[in-house]
Amino acid sequence: GAVVSQHPSRVICKSGTSVKIECRSLDFQATTMFWYRQFPKQSLMLMATSNEGSKATYEQGVEKDKFLINHASLTLSTLTVTSAHPEDSSFYICSARKGPNEQYFGPGTRLTVT
Amino acid sequence: GENVEQHPSTLSVQEGDSAVIKCTYSDSASNYFPWYKQELGKGPQLIIDIRSNVGEKKDQRIAVTLNKTAKHFSLHITETQPEDSAVYFCAASSSGYSTLTFGKGTMLLVSP
Numbered sequence: 001g002a003v004v005s006q007h008p009s010r011v012i013c014k015s016g017t018s019v020k021i022e023c024r025s026l027d028f029q030a031t032t033m034f035w036y037r038q039f040p041k042q043s044l045m046l047m048a049t050s051n052e053g054s055k056a057t058y059e060q061g062v063e064k065d066k067f068l069i070n071h072a073s074l075t076l077s078t079l080t081v082t083s084a085h086p087e088d089s090s091f092y093i094c095s096a097r098k099g100p101n102e103q104y105f106g107p108g109t110r111l112t113v114t
Numbered sequence: 115g116e117n118v119e120q121h122p123s124t125l126s127v128q129e130g131d132s133a134v135i136k137c138t139y140s141d142s143a144s145n146y147f148p149w150y151k152q153e154l155g156k157g158p159q160l161i162i163d164i165r166s167n168v169g170e171k172k173d174q175r176i177a178v179t180l181n182k183t184a185k186h187f188s189l190h191i192t193e194t195q196p197e198d199s200a201v202y203f204c205a206a207s208s209s210g211y212s213t214l215t216f217g218k219g220t221m222l223l224v225s226p
Binding site for chain 2: 006032034042043044046049095097100101102103104107108110
């Protein structure tokens, strides 16, 4: 199998604070993980590609200083939303690549910024 | 870059009927085509995938077909069940280690 976990599943934070989301590949090692954002009834929007031991690659329009990504090990990547604002409220999903193509997704994190 | 179009956006079928979802892609270099099922409030689940050296792949009630010449691929679900109700996404990627480009999704509703 290929299992990816995310923590927390839901988080509510106040505007101006930071929140960290963890993504773990439980039964395989992943040199590459991806972070997506999904708005209601829309497709997945790739935010960044996270490579173990190196800097993340951000998609155009994604603020790298706001969405900090760290991929410190072959099974863990973290996304930190800094100085969160209500417009950052969304469903954040990570995936981990197994092999050259297959991506396995985590269950997602619902972030609400009040 | 790659562009993936997916149709229909919604699909309603009766339990036991078949459902077909179609996708087209633009980059002839794409060679990997996965399908994901996403239930409400959950992350996408990989249900089947196909590579460009294969024309069709089956796994029980689901199958995927690929037409490289026309640059389109389809998901076929037979004997649909209410638990098949979900949003289905197709995706495409080119050579290994590249990112996936997703379609906009199809909401499938299977009525008992």
